[in-house]
Amino acid sequence: MSRMLMRASNVTAVYAADDGRDVPAVDDVTIEVPEGQIVGLAGESGCGKSTLGNAMAMIANPPLYVINGTLEIEGQSIDLRTLDPNANRRHRKYRGDVVSLLPQGAMNAISPTLKIRDLVVDVLRAHDRNYAKSDAIDLATDRLKMLDMPTRVLDSYAHQLSGGMKQRMVTVISTLLNPKLLIADEPTSALDVSSQKALIEMLLAMVEKKIMSGVIFITHDLPVLSMVTDRLAIMYAGKVIENGRTEDLVHNARHPYTAALLASVLDPTEDTRTKHVLGIPGSPPNLGNPPSGCRFHPRCRFAMDVCTTKEPATLAEGDHEFACWWAKEHPRQSVPMEVSHA
Amino acid sequence: MSEAATPTIAADTTQPVLSARNVTKQFKVAGGHITAVNDVSVDFHAGKVLAVVGESGSGKSTLARMLLRLMPVTSGTITYLGKDVTTISGRELRDYWRDVQAVFQDPFASFNQFFTVGHMLKRSLRLAELSEGGEAELIEKCLGYVGLKPDDAVYKYPHQLSGGQRQRVMIARALMMNPKVLLADEATSMLDASLRVSVLNVLQSLRAELGLTVLFITHDIGQACYLADEVVVMEHGLVVEHGTTDEVIFSPKHDYTKRLLADVPDLKGSLKSRSWQPDAPAAVTTRAIDRKDA
Numbered sequence: 001m002s003r004m005l006m007r008a009s010n011v012t013a014v015y016a017a018d019d020g021r022d023v024p025a026v027d028d029v030t031i032e033v034p035e036g037q038i039v040g041l042a043g044e045s046g047c048g049k050s051t052l053g054n055a056m057a058m059i060a061n062p063p064l065y066v067i068n069g070t071l072e073i074e075g076q077s078i079d080l081r082t083l084d085p086n087a088n089r090r091h092r093k094y095r096g097d098v099v100s101l102l103p104q105g106a107m108n109a110i111s112p113t114l115k116i117r118d119l120v121v122d123v124l125r126a127h128d129r130n131y132a133k134s135d136a137i138d139l140a141t142d143r144l145k146m147l148d149m150p151t152r153v154l155d156s157y158a159h160q161l162s163g164g165m166k167q168r169m170v171t172v173i174s175t176l177l178n179p180k181l182l183i184a185d186e187p188t189s190a191l192d193v194s195s196q197k198a199l200i201e202m203l204l205a206m207v208e209k210k211i212m213s214g215v216i217f218i219t220h221d222l223p224v225l226s227m228v229t230d231r232l233a234i235m236y237a238g239k240v241i242e243n244g245r246t247e248d249l250v251h252n253a254r255h256p257y258t259a260a261l262l263a264s265v266l267d268p269t270e271d272t273r274t275k276h277v278l279g280i281p282g283s284p285p286n287l288g289n290p291p292s293g294c295r296f297h298p299r300c301r302f303a304m305d306v307c308t309t310k311e312p313a314t315l316a317e318g319d320h321e322f323a324c325w326w327a328k329e330h331p332r333q334s335v336p337m338e339v340s341h342a
Numbered sequence: 343m344s345e346a347a348t349p350t351i352a353a354d355t356t357q358p359v360l361s362a363r364n365v366t367k368q369f370k371v372a373g374g375h376i377t378a379v380n381d382v383s384v385d386f387h388a389g390k391v392l393a394v395v396g397e398s399g400s401g402k403s404t405l406a407r408m409l410l411r412l413m414p415v416t417s418g419t420i421t422y423l424g425k426d427v428t429t430i431s432g433r434e435l436r437d438y439w440r441d442v443q444a445v446f447q448d449p450f451a452s453f454n455q456f457f458t459v460g461h462m463l464k465r466s467l468r469l470a471e472l473s474e475g476g477e478a479e480l481i482e483k484c485l486g487y488v489g490l491k492p493d494d495a496v497y498k499y500p501h502q503l504s505g506g507q508r509q510r511v512m513i514a515r516a517l518m519m520n521p522k523v524l525l526a527d528e529a530t531s532m533l534d535a536s537l538r539v540s541v542l543n544v545l546q547s548l549r550a551e552l553g554l555t556v557l558f559i560t561h562d563i564g565q566a567c568y569l570a571d572e573v574v575v576m577e578h579g580l581v582v583e584h585g586t587t588d589e590v591i592f593s594p595k596h597d598y599t600k601r602l603l604a605d606v607p608d609l610k611g612s613l614k615s616r617s618w619q620p621d622a623p624a625a626v627t628t629r630a631i632d633r634k635d636a
Contacts, residue, residue, distance in 0.1 A: 044534050045505050163398055189532075192397040192561035193605040200607075220534035223607035250609060264535040265609050266542075266564035268591050273567055279539040283504060316631050331628045 005035040005214040006181050011069030011080060013048075013055045016062065023288045025051040027238040028068070033181060033214040038207060040225035040246065041218045042261070043235035046284050049218045050104060052235070053183045055080055056216070057101035058091040073098060073180055096127055100179035100212070104186045107166035110158040116169055117154040123173055143172055146209060147202055164195025168202055175211050182206075185218045200228045222265050226250050234258045237285050237295040244320030252334045254322040256300050259335035294325065302326040302335075357424060358385035359555045360409065360442065360523050365418035367404050367579075378404040380579040381418070386523065389549055391556040393570035393587070395563055395602065401579040402559045406527050409557070410444055411435060423522075440469055443516035445509070447528035452512055453500035459511055460496035466515050484514040487551075488544050506537030513544060517552075524548070525557045530565060542569050563606055567591050575599045 011029045014022035025048045033039045041049045055066045060082050069080035078094065095101070103109075110119060120140045124131040137154065144151045153161065153169060161169065167187060175182055184203070188196040207215060217229055225232060226246055233243035234257065242255040253259040260280045266272050282299040285291050291298050297307040304325060312323045317332060326335070367379040379401040386392055394402045407413040409420060411427065419428045427438050446452060453462060463481050470480075482492050488510035495503065495511055503511065509529060516524055526545065530538045546569060548554045560566055566573050566587065573590040575583040575598065583596040594600050 044536060193563075193602065193607070194397050196607065197605045221607070222535060223609045226609050227607045261535060262609070264539045266535075266539070266562075266568045267609060268563040268567040268603060268606055270592065272564060273587065273591075275568075276543075277539045277568075279543065280536040283507070314631050315628050317628050321631065328628070 003035040004032055005037075006033045006071065006073040007031075008056050008069060008071045008080070011052060011055050011066065013051050013060060013064060013066045013069075015051075015064055017288060021288060022065075022067075025064075025238055025287055026055060029235075029238070029240050031216075031233055031240065031243070033216060034230070035213055036207060036210075037230040038203070038215040038217055038228055040229035040232040041216055041235060042220060042222060042225055042232060044220060044261075044280075044284055047235045048238040048287075049235050050185050053101060053185050053216065053218050056181075057099050057183050058094060059101060071099075092127075096123075096174070096177050096179060098179060099181045099183060100174045100177070102171055102174045102182065102184040102187055105190070106170045106174070106187075107163060107190070110166060110170065112158050114157070115154070116156055116158070116161075116173075120154065120173055120176070124176060127177060139176055140173070143176060143211075146211075147172065147205055149202075162195070164191050164198055167191060167195070168199055171199065171202065171206075175206060179212050181214050181216065182212045183216045183218070187217070187219070188221065188224050189219060196224060200224065203228060222250075222261060223267070234261070237290055238287055239295065239323070241296065241324070242320075242322040244318075244322075248318075248320045252320075254317070254320065254327040254335065255296075255324045256302050256326060256335050257296050258322075259337055263337045294323075300326075358421075359388050359423060360386040360557075361421045362405070362409060363419045363421065365405070365408060365420065366416045367401075367408060367413070368416045377579050379408065382576075382579075382581050384574055384581070384584070386555050386557060388522075388555055389553040390571045391545070391549055391558055391569050392572045392574065393558045393560060393566035394574045394576060395560055395566050396576035397561055397602070399578075400576040402561075402576055403527055404579075405576070406444070406525055406557065406559055410442060410525060411438060436469065440519045441521055442523045442525065443519050443521035444525040444527065445512045445516055445529040447531055450500065450505075450508060453508065455500055457499075458496065459498055459500065459503070460492075463496070463511075463515055463518065467518060470519050480518055481514075484517045485511070487517055487548060488514045489540070490514065504537075506533050506540065509533060509537075509541055510544065513541070517548070521554070523555045523557065525559070527559045528561070529558075531560065531562065538565070539568075545569060563591060563603060575602070 009030045011026055012024060013026040014024045017023050029052055043049050051064065054060055055069065056071060058080065060066045065082045066080050071078045071080050117137055121133050121136045124136045140154060141151050149168065153165065158166060171187065188199055191199065203215060206212060217225060219225060229246045231244065232246050232249045233240045236257050242249060242258045249258060253262055264277055264279055280299055285295055293309045294307045294312050297303040307325050312325050314321055314323045315328055362382055362384050365379060365382045366377065368375040368377050382405060396402050408415050415428060419426055421427065422438060430438060464477060467477055485492055485495055490510055500508060530541050533541060542565060545556055549556055558569060570587045573587050574581055575590060575596065577598045583590055583594065583599045590599060594603060
């Protein structure tokens with residue numbers, strides 16, 4: 001495997017609930033990004049994927065507290081814990097320079113009264129108060145040229161751009177400082193397929209041109225992830241339950257949850273025309289009181305007695321990791337898909 | 343128009359339930375106008391699901407808004423059960439709105455944050471003009487159609503529901519009016535894949551059980567493929583292709599349809615060059631790993 005760019009170890013992040021309890025949204029998660037690769041983070045709504053992204057980007061704000069976790073990137077080791085309220089200020093240097101987060105719905109955060117060029121200047125000056133306006137615009141212009149995008153966009157207001165173009169612009173702006181790692185949270189979810197493809201191609205070009213050295217791509221859209229990522233990590237109820245090379249996961253899912261997510265994908269194919277997908281029964285668990293044993297067992301078709309009592313250990317086959325009792329008993333077998341045909 | 347009673351539309355393929363004839367919508371802009379929907383004619387037949395697909399800005403939602411009578415047409419006519427409804431108003435329009443219901447993209451935007459789901463559903467019932475007393479049963483029945491129990495929803499506030507639950511509550515709300523036509527405008531695009539399938543399955547079973555006519559607007563051809571009987575492809579306000587789902591998706595004629603299909607991300611495909619070979623089974627052993635030691 002190629003050199004590791006980043007490794008976030010044993011990240012635990014909790015939301016402080018009103019009744020004084022801590023709800024762990026991310027529970028002892030370790031995730032790695034190899035140099036030059038795009039890693040996908042997938043799972044249902046509420047599984048903790050965005051919370052993990054926020055923890056890694058160090059933008060955890062109350063009621064979210066990161067209570068454990070370190071992030072190693074290019075020889076630096078950074079303590080992710082929310083230590084004091086001033087942590088925010090302390091980490092400003094880190095954000096944007098080392099790790100840049102493109103939050104969900106970022107394209108809607110462009111000020112309607114400013115031109116895109118003003119946003120470019122604002123972002124760069126947030127990092128260096130004395131950044132010259134002309135230098136900022138030059139940097140953005142060069143970057144757009146490099147990615148074969150029209151530079152006239154800089155003189156536009158947000159409402160003059162399509163959703164796809166706005167999303168590509170915020171992606172470009174968030175990487176102007178050449179962060180080591182870009183964390184993109186649902187960047188394609190609000191876009192139609194053609195704009196999705198344009199954004200994905202741009203991201204691939206950015207990695208190829210070494211604008212950033214690695215990307216964590218968060219979305220629930222598995223077909224998009226399979227187009228763009230090298231590796232995938234699947235999260236369920238705050239834990240990573242399977243992770244490996246994208247091809248391995250897509251063709252050879254080892255966790256029943258991954259298989260159920262894959263079965264829910266609707267491709268425009270003859271197969272989709274006739275199949276009846278059941279989806280995943282039930283709903284994700286309450287993280288304040290997660291199920292005993294394997295957290296997926298109440299919704300799992302393969303649940304055995306042991307699943308209800310003991311948490312499965314993480315196993316590996318090559319560099320494909322998974323945590324499932326069924327997979328342990330069925331070495332090297334893909335989980336059978338449950339789909340009925342009309 | 344009809345009372346709020348069990349829909350009794352027979353699967354009649356000769357007379358459409360709802361139809362749009364040469365409908366055009368122009369918006370004024372500085373120095374002229376934009377034609378958002380250009381001379382579109384579509385028929386919606388009872389008990390069928392018709393999908394309208396196209397990229398952002400192709401006029402799908404504008405067409406839906408006109409069909410819903412939320413926006414006046416620039417020219418053309420809309421006919422509902424043989425009656426011209428293009429310019430009806432007052433009482434007639436209220437009756438029309440009861441029969442033609444809609445579910446929109448963002449379920450969060452359709453709720454008032456300060457009211458419980460039960461309160462919201464009861465308010466909607468004013469349009470149904472029910473006699474007192476039947477409310478709770480009707481709410482329970484309609485939540486049942488979408489696989490929710492009253493306890494899951496009625497006493498909860500919108501933020502306590504998941505995205506899929508919120509969208510299913512919106513469908514239940516629409517069903518309380520006992521509609522003949524349900525218009526779903528990107529109703530599943532904010533949901534993740536497994537919830538999306540469950541909402542699509544709800545629509546499928548409603549068509550089978552209640553003979554509901556569904557207009558399904560989406561940019562995702564995969565969903566149209568799963569659910570629809572007919573597909574209309576729109577580009578820049580024009581209908582460029584219209585046919586059965588099999589015709590449009592498996593043997594597309596128009597270049598735009600072909601491009602849309604080509605842009606759909608493929609689970610088994612990749613933009614990255616890969617030469618994936620499954621590892622030889624014997625070479626791989628299952629081993630335990632412990633992160634804390636690593």
